[in-house]
Amino acid sequence: MKPDPAVLQACLLFRGRSVEEIESLLHKMIYTVSEFPRKTVILAEGDKADRLGIVLSGRVEVQKNHPTGSGVTIAHLNQGQTIGEAVLFRRNNSVPATVTASDPCTVMFIGKQELLRMFTADTDLLTRFIENLSERLVLVNRKIEILSAGPLRRRIVDFLLEQAELQSSATVRLPFSRKEWAEHLNTARPSLSREMGILRDQGWILFKGREITLLDMDQMKDYIHSVEADSGGKS
Template sequence: MKPHPAVLQACLLFRGRSVEEIEALLQKMIYTVSEYPKKAVILAEGDTADRLGIVLSGRVEVQKNHPTGSGVTIAHLNQGQTIGEAVLFRRNNSVPATATAADPCTIMFIGKQELLRMFTADTDMLTRFIENLSERLVLVNRKIEMLSAGPLRRRIVDFLLEQAELQSSDQIRLPFSRKEWAEHLNTARPSLSREMGILRDQGWIQFKGREIALLDMLQMKDYIHSVEAAPGDNR
């Protein structure tokens, strides 16, 4: 199966390239494309990271598992985003977390040696790869900040305000299910539902399914500032 060049334009490695330029690159590249049904494991924790994955379609969930059997969702990856780049060139290049198909998905894989060949021939692509690593580091830092942000309500409001900024609207759509959102926030779904109900009753939000309307972003921002000023508050 051959990836569509227009899809690859969403990937940072190929960003700024025309469809014709990507088509020419594909003719010279060595790669594979694999399809995965929902819930199939794409990369398992402990596997050797010897290739870069690019999501061509569907959605991928990355989760860090604990010996107790519980796990924390680290990221949800959509079309154009990459898998495995953070550890690909480490000396100990074992996969640190499990990547699973959240929906039926198609993944393009490029081997480590092929990537090195491409970087040698195309320094612009190497620059984009480094930019991609930097973006991923920022996402990890945001995740750490969110998980250490204190009370659940604060984490929920933080997330909603961030999504409003990303989607440039006070009418947002969750990028994943309520269950996945709870995992993303490292909480139980009933706890998330309870806090969402409180925010609705306060007149800050309205929601139906994945659609959430932020009715009072000023109050939400004031709440964040008040929690930051009083870190002992567990609301």
């Protein structure tokens, strides 16, 4: 199966390339494309990390599992996003987390040696790859901030304000399910539902399904500032 160049334009690795330029690259590139049914493991923790994945369609979940059987969702990746770039060139390049198809998905794989060849032939691709790593690092840092942002209510409010800014709207649509959101905040779903109910009763939000309307962003921002002040500015 040949990837759609228009889809690859959404991938940071090919940012700024025209469809024709990507088409030309594909003719020179060694790659594979695989389809995965929903809930299929794409990469298991401990597998050798010797290839870069690009999500062509569907959605994948990256989850760190613990010996107790519980797990924490690290990321959800959509069309155009990459899998495995952060560990591809590590000395101990084993997959650190399990990657599973959240929905039926298609993934393009490029081997490590092929990537090195491409970087040598096209330094712009290398630049895009490094940018991709940098953006992923920012996301990881943001995840750490969320998990260390104090009380659960503070983490929820912080997340909602961030989404309102990203979506340029006071009505935001969650990018994942309520269960996945709870995992993202490192909490139990009942705890998340209880806090959401409190925020609704305070008149700060309304919600239905995945849509949440922020009714009083000023109060929400004041709350964030008050929590930061109480903790000496430390989240």
